[in-house]
Amino acid sequence: MLDLLVSGGTVVEGDGGPPYPADVAIEGERIVAVEPLPGATARRHLDARGHFVLPGLIDPHSHSDWSILGNPEAQSTIRQGVTTEVVGNCGVTYAPLGPESARQAAATLAAFGYDGPVDWRGFGELLQRVESIGTSQNLAWFVGHSALREAAGVGTGSPGDDELATMRALLAEALDAGALGMSSGLEYGAGRAAGTGELTDLAGVLRLHGARYASHIRNRDAALDEAVEEFFTVTRAAGGRAQLSHLNVREDTGAAPDAWQRAVERLAAERAAGTDVLADMTPYDGGIGMATGLLPPWLLADGPEEAARQLADPAVRNRLRGDCDRYWRFVHRGGWDRVRLQAGPATPELEGLAFPEIAERLGGDEWDAFFDVLAAAGPDLAAVQLLGRLFTDEHVAETVSHPLFCLGVDAFTSRVDGPLAARSRHPLFFAGHVHYLAHHVRDKGILTLETAVHKMTAMVADHFGLAGRGRLRRGAFADVAVVDLAGLRERSTVAEPHAYAHGVPYVIVNGAVVVDGHDHTGVRTGCYLPRGR
Structure with missing residues (x-):
């Protein structure tokens, strides 16, 4: 007898192929069959008739590491069918920590609903803290370059030889703990003060570990060409594995009319030449930003x-x-x-x-x-x-439909109550993922369903090396989302943001039902996905 059977649905496998009718059989934490299984019996049966059965969605660019300690059930994202999030982006992580950054981390995490002690310092210690409370979704982590600077006492200054050596050691420690690589945020905070030489020096540590570089690049406006060139300079030093975070051009910021097109042509050329690089985009015309990004270094x-x-x-x-x-x-x-x-x-x-x-x-x-x-x-x-309301609708459409762009949300998992609700006043937090399916696929036809699902599952898993994730196939981990595409409703609006999306009645993480009839079961079967394992 099977542990779990999802029957009667239309499977979208994740590879970009057309949907087809099939049942999904699960034993333990693995899928054991994806095919019609008439007469099969199981301890638990989920009826997916009239619905699509998808691999659990994977967000390639999340900031849920900011909120997961205050929201380990991942309420807003898991209810959208998101079973894995790639976190630690844009250079901002709450480890490693130095004395001053620890104080700041404690204050910020409290605002994000975490009332426990901030008594870790190393990156591995933070991962152990998160693992100790359990999470409903899987997490794969980058370590933040700005966090390395702060922990080494560099802040917004320039590192000396000893400080740079400390940053290299802290980075190596995080990579030994399984971090995917290092992310940078070069438009704000400590990251903005870093020169290209500092980044390429740290990229050498990434190369030694076979790790990846992800970057919120220095300027997506008037100097986009130069910022993209710097990104690929660091990427080459890192060994050619990289993610160009939210590659877009904000409206009315002085960017040349063809700046984005030149950037994606460069992206395609680098990939054709053997660089393992992709980009990502967000679903709406707006997004979150750091207020200090407007402030000058002095x-x-x-x-x-x-x-x-x-x-x-x-x-x-x-x-x-x-x-x-x-x-x-x-x-x-x-x-x-x-x-x-x-x-x-x-x-x-x-x-x-x-x-x-x-x-x-x-x-x-x-x-x-x-x-x-x-x-x-x-x-x-x-x-x-x-x-901010950052982009035109036309620009959003051209980015999400580009073949080298994964589909992320660039937000954090939230909830409709408590301190996090006050930090989540936009549909981005409650409906960003289903917006791709409800708006870009169903309502506007910008993407086919199979293309959108590929960009949100297998494409991400393959790029970040998340083995056994992103596809519905025999032997894969049982991360599954059942989606009522016709009935999918975002519910969250700018005026009334605090509402969970509707239309994802079942979500399974590592073989356990986490969302059951649209209700969160409280189960925390998510796990840490270390690099290469």
Whole structure:
């Protein structure tokens, strides 16, 4: 007798082939058959008639490591059929930690719903902490380059020989713990201060370990060509395994009309020449961003608390008005109406509001409002996050349909209650994954179902070396999502974001039913997916 049988559904295998009718038989944590099985018996039977049966979705670019300690059931993502997330992106991870970054990590993680101690320092110790509480989804991790800088005491400065040696050692420790590789975030924080030479030096450690480089590149606006060139310089030093994170061009930021096209042509040429590289994109016209990305290095040089203190000085503010033209450059063209406050540790009453409304409440203009929010955050200034309307619909469509782009969400798993709800005021957190299926596939026809599923499953698993994941086939791990495509509803809106998606009645992780009749069972059968194992 089988442990579990998913019967009567239409299977989308994950390889990009057409859907076909089949049952999925599971014993233990593995799939043992994908074929019609009339008369088969099982201890548990799931009726998938009228539904599609997919491999569990895999997010190639997630920040759920920020929220998993406060939301180990992965409520918002698991209910969308996401069974694996690749985390630790954009250079920002909460390990390794030094004395100062540990304090900042504790404050930020508390805002994300974690009330336990931040008593780890090494990357492997963080993984052990997460494993000790259990998670509903599988996690594969990058270690953040900015975290390496902070732990080594470099911050936003330039590393000396000893500090660079410490960064190499911390990176090697994380890779020995099974990290996929190193991610960088070069538009904000400590990562922005890194030169190409520092990155290529660390990339040598990646090469020795057969690991991967992922990067939120330095400039996706006016200097996209140079940023892509730097990315491939570091990628070559790392041995040619890389992920170009959310490769897009924000609307009205000074980018040349053909900048994105040149970038993807370079991506295709590098891949054709043997580089193991892909890119990813997000599902909506908007996304989250770090408020400190707009700030110049001179303000951040002495740390966040000192930067917040300086923001009380009118002369500093006046100087900043002409020296914040970076990151979301459309704000310098009058685009503050495109920006909402996603997270303000000291100003929760303003979260979710657009900056023109914040300015009206606080007095002054939008720049004053921006500086007020940052100044109020004090030592937690780096935790201030924004939500922006970044892209045109046409640009989103061309990116998600490009054959070298995986489909990610660039957000974190959340929930409709508790501290995380206040940090998740956008459909991105509750419906980003099903938006690909409901909007881009079903409603707009931008992608076929089999292509979208491939970009969200096998394509990701193969690229990141997640063995046995991403396909419905005999011998694979039993990560499965049953999806009612016709009945799929996002439910979360900008006005009322806190609602779980509907239309994924069953989700299985490593052979256990985690979502049953649209309800979370509380099961935490997810596991850590170390590199190469």
